[in-house]
Amino acid sequence: MRKIFQWREYLNWKELSTQQRINFKRACLFPFLVYIVYSFLAEFTFSILLIILLYFYIRHKNKNKLSK
Helix, strand or coil, rough: CCCCCCCCHHCCHCCCCCCHHHHHHEEEHHHHHHHHHHHHHHHHHHHHHHHHHHHHHHHHHHCCCCCC
């Protein structure tokens, strides 16, 4: 199984391959992405739920109508 965090190899930055450098950068930037998604969801959770509920309400209301 491949190790995700190989810190000893990452200390020798000049000897890393291009793919290893990209993997290290992704691993370092992942917490920032999680923070952005968390802050977005924390701020807009109510609005998102309201839109979803409105969608299902309209879908349920129009369920028995015929469409061409």
